[in-house]
Amino acid sequence: MQKRRKNKELFLEFLSKYKDKKIVIATHRKADIDSLVSAYALNSVLPHAVMAVPDELDEGAKKLAEKLKIKTKVIKDLDKSDFEGMVVADTSSYTMLKDARDWKLLLVIDHHEKEGTDMKAEYLIIEADVPSTAEIIADLIGDENINGELAFGLSVAIISDTARFRSASAETFEVLAKLMKKCDVPYAELLEYGEPELSSTAKVAVMKALQRVQFVWHADYVIATSETGSNESDAASLIANIADAAFVGSWKNREKETRISSRANKRLPVGLNEVMKEVGESFGGKGGGHKKAAGAVAKEHPEAVLKKCVDVLIRKLEEVRT
DSSP: OOOHHHHHHHHHHHHHHHSSSSEEEEEOOTTTTHHHHHHHHHHHHTTEEEEEESOOOOHHHHHHHHHHOOOOEEESSSGGGGSSEEEESSSOOOOGGGGGGOOOOEEEEOOOOOGGGOOOOEEEOOOTTTOOHHHHHHHHGGGGOOOOOHHHHHHHHHHHHTTTTOOOOOOHHHHHHHHHHHHTTTHHHHHHHHHHHOHHHHHHHEEEEHHHHEEEEEEEEEEEEESSSSSSSHHHHTTTTSSSSSEEEETTTTTTTEEEEEOOTTTOSSSHHHHHHHHHHHHSSEEEEEESSEEEEEEEEHHHHHHHHHHHHHHHHHHHHH
């Protein structure tokens, strides 16, 4: 609680300095629901700000943006000289927002583990023990600044990023209960937006990943790997419903890099954020995230990167046993 009070003080100090300034609020690449709503919530207390994204939203974020009529600009289309600087929501790593390298960073708010942090900002708020950035921001901006529409978005973001409360805390349920009362929307409708049905194209990508699954059984843990052209996070989440750990890679030809999404069940004793950090750095990239859900970018093709994922996880499992 002391950390939260300190972060609230930092945020209020930031607001007193920049509330009336023209700034950009940015999401990470392929923004998910948590990143989009976090930026949207910050926009509610920064009336002169512009919401911007580095590329397209993911499917869930697109659906919610349509519902809430959220408008965004593309970061590369903005003139930096028109703005005081940039606020970043839901990442603290340049790997997830390369466009931020050219901007003055005023504020970064994130809930991912600190070892993946390389952004330097005037104000930095990271709470790795909170399961979503939306929950952090709901606390920072205060109930008085949350209307029914924003409460709906924040509720959906919390449901989405906790994977239906698999990583929730007691505080998460308290925050969500307040938000649900304010938006007065049944849980079933919130879930419809928090876990939207995949498009046919996404379903095909996930099914292809399932066709390509390989696995090893080590120390009574099933470790699965696969490749897909897209939707690697959706595939990893599905595979991890059965395997103890899942690593799914997708080769991005334009960037000449592999993006890895990893997921684990509750019994895996090793943090995937540590595995992804080591794997990413082994191939000239970056990695990090949460203990049960993490990702990496590696400058190598998927086969070698996935092998490294398995090797690093097995080594760490052995370290835990000894």
